[in-house]
Amino acid sequence: MRKSEEGADGVALAGIVKSFGATRVLDGIDLAIEGGEFLTLVGPSGCGKSTLLRIIAGLETADGGTVAIGGRRVDHLRPDERDVAMVFQSYALYPHMTVAGNIATPLELRRLTLAERLPLVRHLSPRRPRVMRGIMAEVRAVAETLQIGHLLDRRPAQLSGGQRQRVALGRAMVRRPRVFLMDEPLSNLDAALRVHMRSELAELHARLGITFVYVTHDQVEAMTMSSRVALMDRGRILQLGTPSDLYDHPATLAVARFIGSPPINLIEGESDGAGGVRIDGARLPIAQGVAGGTRVTVGIRPEALHPAPPRHDGPVLRARLKRAENLGAEWLLHAILPDSAGTAVVARITAAEHEAAQRAGLIGEELALAVSASGMHLFGADGARIAVRRLAGAA
């Protein structure tokens, strides 16, 4: 397999626009995907992810803009001339062929003439047996990589979902693409298998060293596998960055809302003009330089809320506990803020912290939630992030 030290090919998109009829589905996409990276396009249903991937593959033509792979424009090239491989949500395996036959097909199409592939006539070709031996050796190598070497004689109907998924990956891998494109390849698998295949795909990416462009609407998939994530909404890229960039420094309220599970807590407030935000009778010292009376939204990650001891000297929210959910290693405390129009919030704490807080009598029907500064974000009325300045003492 091609290794990254050879210099994997990146993908550069500039000014990509696409409409279907009167509907603009891609609204000027600029994206430089580096050679060898695992980039995920994530976003809500209908935001244009698949359309963008199909434009890279050449299965769809953009109305404007350019696509380059490995520094060369490919806009004028047919899909099979672009050296990319695409794996879809529906694996589209040939049901009448064995696993070996399915994986071998792209190589047979490439290396055998039409006559050499026709039933009856093909046996007349003197070179066919040699070419097929070479193809089967490559098929076996790819199948070993994917741990489906023992399944080569089965048909798709005799495989599990995860095994079928690996056959589809194998069929894409034998072509030794410069770029691997995947559109929700795990969405037909059950939850446990999806988690397992996530790490397999990440390992496969590391081993092949080629560029992966991966589409999903599942933010957990995006966060766990990718070197960088492009979060899309309505045909635009809202933010491009590493998973931690998006989680720790969301550029807009929309990004903050989309990334994170359970989702970020959002509380409406108002700047007091003296470096604080008033929410829920509490004052959060996070709005340095924001004019008094400015409406803001405070975003607090669930892990930044903790049951507060009685004389806690940082900011505290008064809450009413609705439900405590035991996740094993963690607890989710579902509460509402009575002073803040009953805004619902979730605190996420470790099992050990939960036990200690229980013992100290901190978790009752009423509880105080301490807010740690590191998980707080501030957004203006336009949804843009306001730089948060942390003051000493607001730990």
Ligand SMILES: Nc1ncnc2c1ncn2[C@@H]1O[C@H](COP(=O)(O)OP(=O)(O)OP(=O)(O)O)[C@@H](O)[C@H]1O
């Ligand atoms: N061939 C087509 N003709 C008309 N409209 C289309 C076509 N393909 C896609 N669309 C529309 O373009 C928009 C973007 O579709 P796309 O498939 O790219 O979304 P997506 O982000 O992949 O969504 P999902 O997560 O549901 O797969 C949608 O509103 C869709 O209805």
Ligand SMILES: [Mg+2]
């Ligand atoms: Mg799609």
